[in-house]
Amino acid sequence: MQLLKCFSNGTWDIVEADEEFFYIQEILKRESWLAVRLGRAQLKTKEDVLDYLKTGKSLNWDDEWYAKIKMDVSEQLPQEEMVKCDCGHTVEKCSVMSTSSGSSCPDCYDRMSM
Numbered sequence: 001m002q003l004l005k006c007f008s009n010g011t012w013d014i015v016e017a018d019e020e021f022f023y024i025q026e027i028l029k030r031e032s033w034l035a036v037r038l039g040r041a042q043l044k045t046k047e048d049v050l051d052y053l054k055t056g057k058s059l060n061w062d063d064e065w066y067a068k069i070k071m072d073v074s075e076q077l078p079q080e081e082m083v084k085c086d087c088g089h090t091v092e093k094c095s096v097m098s099t100s101s102g103s104s105c106p107d108c109y110d111r112m113s114m
């Protein structure tokens with residue numbers, strides 16, 4: 001997964017492989033007091049840091065508001081499969097409902113159930 005760093009103008013840029021160690025070290029140095037202050041478990045290893053970033057949250061490596069890194073998790077989001085229902089509408093697979101006259105989108109459920 002790609003790590004991203006934030007600049008003071010609010011834009012994000014790729015963390016190069018040789019920079020990654022530095023940022024993670026700085027984050028781990030802060031964890032001893034920061035985790036307590038935030039009331040969460042302390043991140044103790046590089047793996048802990050990466051697992052935390054995988055949740056989509058960012059971590060500060062310095063006190064400046066922009067001194068933070070995050071992981072680009074956008075490509076990790078599962079692409080929901082789109083399905084065409086018998087009502088004629090195309091919806092995400094998880095939204096498809098089953099009725100007496102076939103599959104239906106949530107909007108047409110009442111009409112299709114009759």
Ligand SMILES: [Zn+2]
Pocket residue numbers: 085087088089104105106107108
């Ligand atoms: Zn429909």
